[in-house]
Amino acid sequence: MSVTLILIAANVVVSLVALYALPQVFEKGMMMPYRVIRENTWYELISSGFIHAGIGHLFLNMFVLFFFGLVLERSIGREHFIALYLSALVISSLPSLFQHKDNPEFATVGASGAVESVLFGFILLFPLDPIYIMFIPFGIPAIIFGALFLVYSVFASKREGRINHEAHIAGAVWGFVYLIIFVPNTVDHFLSVFGLL
Template structure:
């Protein structure tokens, strides 16, 4: 079984259990930076990525993971894919951990940061492949989609809201960096796509 499908199954199972069968686990698994720092509950940087605020939140993350994860997993191998996903969970949690370390009211959940790492890992390898967005009939080159997504996320992060845009930004940047640092020939491949080498 692919790592992507295993991660999707784990996310679905943990989310459904914590939402409907064991709500106390939901509270235990979410990341509360105030608690992480004071109680050394560092596992929350990982566990929070397997619980979601609702079925819509879960579906959106797993939808993106399914379509981009399967391709990226085949391209970089299962070991690198596991490394990317779990380091993506951790790295994408760091901005919130720092920003909200003194705010006992802040909590965050969801696999979005790791999913953005996967999406942007895909963009790094397939920058000219079209990405389709609902209700837009033409594909947007992946690299253009990535730039627009980051610009929007930076803009949206300036406003208060329930979406953790800082995690999206950090996860996206880490998707690029992980491939550049750990996956051989990534930069050469990226440049060759544009005919630069």
């Protein structure tokens, strides 16, 4: 069975249990940097990635993971894909961990950081493939979509809000970094797409 589908199933099951059956799973699983630092609950960097704030949050993350994860998993292999995803859960949590380590009120949940790693891994391998967004009747080349997404995330991160843009940015960057460092021939493939190799 596909790792992508297993991850989607795990996210759905854990999120639904945390939201509707066992609220203590939500409480213990979310990432609270203040608690992580003081109580050494480092598992939260991963557990929080399997819990979502609501059905809409869960659906959006799993929708993106389904469409880009299946392609990326086939392209880089199951082992690299699971390593990318799990490492991205940790890496994308680090900005929030350091930024909010002294704030006992801050908490975050969701797979967005890992999903952004998958999306940006796809963008690196298929930079000219079109990405379609609701209400826009044409595809945007993946590399342009990625650049616009990062610019938006950087500006949005300056404002207070419920969306953890720092996790999105860290996850996106890690998607590039992981493939460049660990997946052979990634840079050569990227250059060849543009006829530079």
